[in-house]
Amino acid sequence: MPYSLRPATLDDAPAITELLNRVDEIEIGRPETDLHTVEADLKHPEVDLRRDSWLVFDEDRLVAYGLLWDESGGDRIDVDHYVLPDHQETAAPVLAAMEARALEKARENGAARAVVHLHLNTAPTLDTRLLRERHWRVVRRYHVLRRALDPAQDPVPEVPSGLRIRDCAAEADRVRVHALYQASFAGHFDFQPRAYEPWLHDIDAEGLDWSLVWIVTDDDLGDVGFLIARDDREAMGWIRSIGVLPEARGRGLGGFLLRHAFAAFAARGRDVVGLGVDTANATGAPRLYDRHGMTVHYAVDTWEAVLG
Numbered sequence: 377m378p379y380s381l382r383p384a385t386l387d388d389a390p391a392i393t394e395l396l397n398r399v400d401e402i403e404i405g406r407p408e409t410d411l412h413t414v415e416a417d418l419k420h421p422e423v424d425l426r427r428d429s430w431l432v433f434d435e436d437r438l439v440a441y442g443l444l445w446d447e448s449g450g451d452r453i454d455v456d457h458y459v460l461p462d463h464q465e466t467a468a469p470v471l472a473a474m475e476a477r478a479l480e481k482a483r484e485n486g487a488a489r490a491v492v493h494l495h496l497n498t499a500p501t502l503d504t505r506l507l508r509e510r511h512w513r514v515v516r517r518y519h520v521l522r523r524a525l526d527p528a529q530d531p532v533p534e535v536p537s538g539l540r541i542r543d544c545a546a547e548a549d550r551v552r553v554h555a556l557y558q559a560s561f562a563g564h565f566d567f568q569p570r571a572y573e574p575w576l577h578d579i580d581a582e583g584l585d586w587s588l589v590w591i592v593t594d595d596d597l598g599d600v601g602f603l604i605a606r607d608d609r610e611a612m613g614w615i616r617s618i619g620v621l622p623e624a625r626g627r628g629l630g631g632f633l634l635r636h637a638f639a640a641f642a643a644r645g646r647d648v649v650g651l652g653v654d655t656a657n658a659t660g661a662p663r664l665y666d667r668h669g670m671t672v673h674y675a676v677d678t679w680e681a682v683l684g
Contacts, residue, residue, distance in 0.1 A: 379466055384429035384441070389415045391438045392431075399458050403497040404674045408611040416580040417456070422446045430473055432459075432466040439463040442470040444477055447568045447578075451487035453478040455494050461501045468506055475510070479683045489684030493566065498675040507679055516565060516678035519662070521670040522612060522650040523638070530642040533635040536628065538596070541636065544589040550581075553589060556602045560619025565654055566678070579616060583608050588640060592620075592629055600624035603633040605640070613641035615651040618661075630664050638668075652676075 384392065393414045397407030418425060422445045432440035440459040447454065455474045459467045475492065482490035494512070496502060535541055544550050554572050561567045570578060585607055592601040601620040607613055615637055620629045641649050650673060653661050 378434055379439075379463075380433045381469065382431055382433075383426050384418060384431050384443070385425060386415065386418055388431060388438075389418055392418075392441055395438045395441055395460070396458060398460065399501050402461065402501050403499060406611070408609070410609055412580070412583055412608060416577075416583070417443060419577075420445050421574055421577050427477060430470045432463070432470060434463060440466040440470055442474050444474050444481070446481050446485070447570065447574070448485075450485050451482045451489055451491050452566075452568065453481055453490050453492045455492055457494055457496075457502060459502050461503075464503050464506075467502055471506065471510065475681065475683055482684070487684075489682060492681045492683060494679045494681075495676050496679060498677050504679075507681075510681065512679045512681045514677045515680040517655045518652050518676045518678070519655055520650060520652050520673045520676065521665050522648055522673045523668070523670045525613070525638060525642040525647055525649055527642045530635070530638040532639040532643075533632060536632060538594060539629070539632070540593045540595075541590050541633075542593070544586045544591065549591060550576075550586065550589075552591060552599055553602045553604070556591065556599060556621065557604075557617060557619060559621055560602070561617075563622075563658075565656065579604060580606075588637075590633065590636060592633060594624060597621075597624055601629045601633060603637055605637045607641070607644060607646070612648040612650045613637075613644070613646040615649060618651075620659075625659060630661070631668065634664070634668050 389411060393409055393411045396409040400407045400409055428444040430442035431438060440463060443456045445454050455478065457471060478490040478492045544553055551572060554575050558569060588605040588607060590603050591599050594600045601624060603615065604617045605613065605615050618630060618633055638649060653665060655662060
């Protein structure tokens, strides 16, 4: 067998980015993975690259990649797994290694089992028969949405009466966004509570333009919503997260924040904006995005395996 297997290092980030963009081209028709995103993944504070990463080479060509991280401190473990379609035989050894490490990690956390999640395009380069044979199953579906932007059609919206909006230039506001994020998403599928410093890494705060992060304040309720956007993706402007506290929902705050982000990106010359949404989201987010002209770019399934 001509393949070689080893852990990743930060120096491998360009090769991993090239592999993921080749996967993007096959799955969604164009490359959309940025080097800084891969570097952030490899620097994840819960990743020990020597034990939690896998690279498979066909001579000098990277053909498969796996990464594992643990944000729960319990039984929930996350993994990524990518393989080129003509190298399917490399997928099983990487998957088996990740499963073994996930169970080991969960047991280090004091859990009796590991509940492992893997996100894959609904038409992935990985042959999903391998997953089914190993008793993985799909438990959720997400849509990546996108929308065209036009400065003439996306002006800065008028701030509704009784509301104020500010960006997050001050550290105190960044701390506040973290608190709003934790409170807004607490009831969502697969939410993992995160302290402030780990959360900063989760959102790749080092590369974040905080002028594209906004807080909405209600005169009576105080800070009630936020939106985190980023302008460092080559393919499109990106809305990473948008949240409104439960007590303030149903008042159009999400739509206002969305339009505010559209206007900001359009003013910067962006022609497309995107975001991801859980299709089973119970807060009405998919309907909100549909009303604001966002359409499906591609779909991603969450696969789950319970090990132990």
